[in-house]
Amino acid sequence: RKEVEQDPGPFNVPEGATVAFNCTYSNSASQSFFWYRQDCRKEPKLLMSVYSSGNEDGRFTAQLNRASQYISLLIRDSKLSDSATYLCVVNMWDDKIIFGKGTRLHILP
Amino acid sequence: DTEVTQTPKHLVMGMTNKKSLKCEQHMGHRAMYWYKQKAKKPPELMFVYSYEKLSINESVPSRFSPECPNSSLLNLHLHALQPEDSALYLCASGDRVANYGYTFGSGTRLTVV
Numbered sequence: 258r259k260e261v262e263q264d265p266g267p268f269n270v271p272e273g274a275t276v277a278f279n280c281t282y283s284n285s286a287s288q289s290f291f292w293y294r295q296d297c298r299k300e301p302k303l304l305m306s307v308y309s310s311g312n313e314d315g316r317f318t319a320q321l322n323r324a325s326q327y328i329s330l331l332i333r334d335s336k337l338s339d340s341a342t343y344l345c346v347v348n349m350w351d352d353k354i355i356f357g358k359g360t361r362l363h364i365l366p
Numbered sequence: 367d368t369e370v371t372q373t374p375k376h377l378v379m380g381m382t383n384k385k386s387l388k389c390e391q392h393m394g395h396r397a398m399y400w401y402k403q404k405a406k407k408p409p410e411l412m413f414v415y416s417y418e419k420l421s422i423n424e425s426v427p428s429r430f431s432p433e434c435p436n437s438s439l440l441n442l443h444l445h446a447l448q449p450e451d452s453a454l455y456l457c458a459s460g461d462r463v464a465n466y467g468y469t470f471g472s473g474t475r476l477t478v479v
Binding site: 291293298299300301302303306344346351352353354355356357358359 | 454470
């Protein structure tokens with residue numbers, strides 16, 4: 258089983274729709290979890306940290322399920338500017354930070 | 367200062383050249399990272415420095431040599447690279463077991479000819 262797994266997509270979603278991504282991780286001792294966004298030929302940028310209690314930032318909601326070892330990202334009322342690759346990032350232990358393969362999202366006008 | 371600065375932004379080097387990539391952060395982060403990213407792939411971890419000591423080397427070939435002169439600086443020395451080493455090299459910093467995420471530099475786009 259890969260350390261961090263994501264559906265690569267692409268997800269082609271009409272503007273205004275809601276879209277959800279999941280990510281699973283293999284190490285139950287993993288300590289912190291993040292969603293990053295990466296635009297073409299740019300560096301990854303932190304979108305949000307993910308907590309067991311769930312957290313929301315505007316149109317974005319992230320959730321961590323430790324029992325099932327997955328994290329999710331929900332984007333509501335999607336905008337054209339949300340088109341990007343969304344990377345699930347897991348701090349496996351101490352200093353080891355691992356990226357999922359990323360999920361490509363295309364918002365269609 | 368909430369940025370990670372990488373230089374140069376672009377680098378073209380021959381297979382016999384020696385060059386260095388530089389990374390600097392002034393956020394007081396204790397962990398600094400080198401990642402390699404090929405097109406349409408996720409970043410792959412290469413090295414981690416924690417408290418200025420090398421804590422992780424992901425079996426990277428010795429033609430890549432990291433160095434951490436102090437808590438704000440991270441270098442990657444390159445020697446005798448191959449064309450397949452052409453990629454975007456990303457530096458990141460963060461606190462250990464950070465809940466606040468990791469900050470990435472804009473990367474150095476390296477082409478080996």
